[in-house]
Amino acid sequence: MSCSKGHHCCQNLKPKNAMPEMVSIVDIKNENPFVKTFTLDCSVDGQPGQFVMLWLPRVDEKPFSIAYDDGQNLELSIANVGTFTEQLFTKKPGDKVGIRGSYGKTFQYEDGEHLVVLGGGYGAAPLYFLAVEAVVRGCTVEFIIGARSAEYLMFEEKAMQLKAVKVHVATNDGSRGFTGTSVDLLNHLLNEGMKVDRIMTVGPEMMMKAVSDVALVRDIACQVSLERYMKCGFGICGQCVVDESGMAVCMNGPVMDHKLARAQAEFGKYHRDKVGRKKEW
Amino acid sequence: MNLAIIYNNVRFKNPLVLASGILGVTGNSLKHVVENGAGGVTIKSIWLKEHIGHPNPTMIGNEHFFLNAVGLPDAGIEKAKEEIATYLKWAIQEDGSVKAPLIASVVAGKVDDFGETAEQVAELKPHLIEVNISCPNVEDELGKPFACDFNQAARVTREVKKRVSKIPIIIKLSPNVSNIVEIAKSIEDAGADGLTCFNTFGPGMCIDIETAQPILANRVGGLSGPGLKPLVVKMIFDLYKAVKIPIIGTGGVLTGRDVIELMMSGATLVGMGTAVYYRGVEVFGKVAEEIRQWCEKNGVEDISEVVGRAHQ
Structure with a gap:
């Protein structure tokens, strides 16, 4: 990130995304009686194993593993286990949630294994x-x-x-x-x-x-x-x-x-x- | 060339210190920061009893600034004892030399509790104690920080100095005052051994315009990041002229050049925290190397030569 003189110019500072963006829920699907998959109208260029932070304004913000990201839509499969997820489970398609990420490392393997x-x-x-x-x-x-x-x-x-x-x-x-x-x-x-x-x-x-x-x-x-x-x-x-x-x-x-x-x-x-x-x- | 610095008779292998509140939750985390090049580390502020802190979001930022309201979560003195012991066991070598000194940050809501916490922490034998009287994001709970009033700041300093005699006491100042020199002088007169300049600025606020909601759960938080450095340099410059006790400068430092600049304004040691967001935990080793290169290029044989150079 340094320029040739060792200065750190603004344009060279590219830290990780650390600001939530509000995105719409486009679909909610039951996976089993306890887990719903939320499809969001965004991509975070997520890879398997990486996670995002999901923000519900005035409630909290928690990490969730990425269930799917095809470059168009982000999917999160979430179990209803506490007060945060209880609030999330009241959301309907069209409602908005905050997302930041993706964060963390993905799986490593070779082609054809x-x-x-x-x-x-x-x-x-x-x-x-x-x-x-x-x-x-x-x-x-x-x-x-x-x-x-x-x-x-x-x-x-x-x-x-x-x-x-x-x-x-x-x-x-x-x-x-x-x-x-x-x-x-x-x-x-x-x-x-x-x-x-x-x-x-x-x-x-x-x-x-x-x-x-x-x-x-x-x-x-x-x-x-x-x-x-x-x-x-x-x-x-x-x-x-x-x-x-x-x-x-x-x-x-x-x-x-x-x-x-x-x-x-x-x-x-x-x-x-x-x-x-x-x-x- | 020599990067080592002596601060209050404690030797640091380089002037770079992990600022309080970043990463320092466990003894092993502090060890990890030293392995990445820090000359010293500050543990996350210790309370006497458990303190929960704020819900998320607690930390947000971008290429221009960083805003946090973590709210000083801590499990209390018992956990601190274990973590400090873990760190010191690793850091103190067989010949008695220290890989990197430990600064124990203490926090409390009342003057007496600052004394009690510092006294208990002193038994764990950290190399320095930093008294955090300046956190800007617990105002709802604790009121205006003690660091914003010269009488209160001096009262806390006297109380801690009365109860801790063998370990140097550093007071962490707030930049959010109109009379920083007056406050620093009152703290020096009350017996402090050093100053940390500064805690975060503000508090500030970020609003999500889609929902019209403040993003931080605490609504407001302390501001840090590269844009603040000129304010920090100026205030350290003023303080260096006004007080004799040595300064740990912190605020907006990302590079070796930034460190040299703060040292020229009057800082003896330089804290980095938000820099970990911008450049990763490896920032300490990278910045130490940048300092070395600058010094070699500019004929500086001992880093302590640059302290206060802007005043010559």
Whole structure:
């Protein structure tokens, strides 16, 4: 950003977008009884695994993983889990919300690879986006999703419509597909001889830790997506820093190699709340 | 050439300090900033008890300015003890030398609580204590900052100095006053060992014109960023003439040239915070290298030579 004299001229300062822009909701779709996908009339040039900050004036602003961005419309798949999402769920097509981003790192893989994407709960949304892009890049994808029971599953039918993507479903209660966790299903498929170049996983941290353990033992490349409390999204508020490296997850993640995640003493153990206090998972 | 600076008998390997409120939530975060080149670090302001801060949006900005109202969230003194211990364990080496000194920022709503917080923090043995009497975005809760009144500013200084004798006390000033020299002098007379100049400006406000709503949840927030630097340089210039205690200059610094400019106006150390937004956490190492290059090109062998040079 310097000019030749070492000055920093205004025109060379191009910091990350840090100002919300109001955009319209163009469509709202139920994914399951708890999750809605909001389609917005904007693009943030988002990549799978990246996130945006969603602002509801006079309420709050929270980070959400990008469920889809085709260059025209941004989609966010959001579970109703708290006061913020309760407010969001009252919105209708035509209403406006604030968006800034995209932020964070995306998944890394090579063209033509055979990938496992493994989503727990809401993690299926960014992984569907990833699968769409991976197929365009000549990859084949094993799409593993798991949930407590069938009613919590997301994106199963959408993923089934993708060419070169094979969908595998696990439910804890056996109400659909394999009985057990998505990690049990991964182990089952690997034991049956499934070959894979890379595993990408998004979901609860303890689940991702278990996936990472499998990948480590079997020597398979693996990427995880860490969720930490975030305020700014661009590496200065310090809320999402992790022990012991001290790096900010919003800049060095959320998607990172599982070995980098494992090098963090807190991975699979704790995270921090809005005042920076440690909270065990 | 020598980039090291001695400030209140504490040695900094270079004059660059992480300003309070940016990144300093954990001990390991401070370590990360030092690994990226900072000469010293300031921990995010410590309260005696948990303080929640404001909802989001708390930080907004663009290429011209940055506006924040994070509202000083902190888990309180117990968490601070753990984080400071984590940092000092890493920073203090076997031979007793320090990789980068720790400045512990303390904040409170009442004069007595400043004393109590500083006393408890002093037990953790940070190298310096910075007293934050100037945050512009907690006015709804705490009233006008103490730094805006020379009597109040001096009262806090005396209270903290009375209860902490072994660690230098730095008072962080507000730029949002008409009598900065008078306030700084009253703080010096009350026994302060140094000044941090300055906290953010304003407060300011940004309104989203689609919804006609202020964007920050707190409606108003402290202004920072490159455009403020001439105001900071001028006020530090005035203060350098008026007080003898050394100054940590902060405000609008993004480059090595900016650091030299603040030091020439009278700053001994230079804080950077918003610069992390513009240039990433790597900014500290980059700026240190820019300072070195400028000094070598301009025949400066010791960086301390430039302090106050604009007054010669």
